[in-house]
Amino acid sequence: MSMFSIGLSGLNAAQNALNTTSNNISNVYTPGYNRELTILGQQGATAGGVQVNDIQRQFNQFVASQLNAATSSSSALATYENQISQIDNLLADREAGLAPLMQNFFSSMEDLAGAPSDPAARQGVLGTTNTLTAQFRSFDGYLQDMQEGINGQISDEVTQINNTTEQLATLNREIALARARSGEAPNSLLNQRDQLVAELSERMDVRLNIQDGKSYNISLPNGQPLVAGTNHYRLEAMDAPNDPQRTVLGYRDSGGSLVAFLKRRWKLRSLSPETSIKDATGEGSS
Structure with a gap:
């Protein structure tokens, strides 16, 4: 040369x-x-x-896996805090919350105890009781609306998860074809795939297994597969058979924003007066 x-x-x-x-x-x-x-x-x-x-x-796969795991936990806590704070703001408001109404109710009861025959004291108890009852009904309606909203958010999360897993399976196929043609996959496709894994980790806790150092297999912590090579498995949000107000899923999840919505929905049901009565009689579940 x-x-x-x-x-x-x-x-x-x-x-x-x-x-x-x-x-x-x-x-x-x-x-x-x-x-x-x-x-x-x-x-x-x-x-x-x-x-x-x-x-x-x-790109460091170990660092990315650790970051995705931390992102999943952080997303779950952040989403749960953001949602549950609405309930806290509703119930703990010093002017419009339950505390001042409860205080007025017990004060009227003390007045009645001190003067049982006083018509004004009796009327005061009736007035504070009606006000407190009306507020309980209002809170219950608000919590029911929030529960319906959360059910919708859960369905949206499941749709996004299904879309992401479908894209991951498609990228697995495209990367395999690129490797077959040129021996190496384009870095852009690899970046897209890792970005989708990161986005999926924000929504739920997943496990990544790299098959033969090439294809990505994604599964839930309990081992149920979401992506296996070029195949993907769809999740479904559906009404509970014994309670149409509840949205149930066919798997267990421990992290990400989806599980935060599920936790908050459970919290709403535990705060609902109607639900509490059903649970106390053994006719309902939260």
Whole structure:
């Protein structure tokens, strides 16, 4: 190889490295993008110049898995706190909450105990009782509306999860085809797949198993598969057979925003006066 060819190989390698750097800068704010590095190597056995061996994606699977697990837990807590705070604001309001009404009710009862024959004291008890009862009914209606809203959110979460798992299965197929054609998968497809795994982890606690170092298999903590190679398995939110007001799922989950909605829905039912009466008589469940 001539000195001109060797010099040209160096220019080409430098141009590729500059292109990689430019691509990194351009995608600095692209969600899911991983920085790339140009790997250079000697061309030929002796004095063959330089060549680009690979455009390597800077991605650490262990770090990503730890981050996804932390994201799942954080998302569950943040979503639960955001939702349950609405109940706290409703019940703990110093002016419109239960505390002032309960205080007025017990004060009227004390007045009646001190003067049982006083018509004004009796009327005071009736008035505070009616006010407290009306407020309980109002709170119950509000909690029922919140429960219906949460059921809708659960259904939306399940739809998003199903869409994500379907995209993951499609990417597994596209990556396998790309590897069959060129021996390597485009970094853009790998970035998209890892970004989808991260988004899925925000919604639920999942387990990732990389088959043969290539295909992604996603499952629930109990082992139920969501993505197996190019196949995906759909989840379904449905009304509970014994309680149409409840939305149930066919699996157990311990993290992510979906489980936070489920926890909050359970909390609403435990706060509902109607539900509490049913549970006390053994006719209902929360």
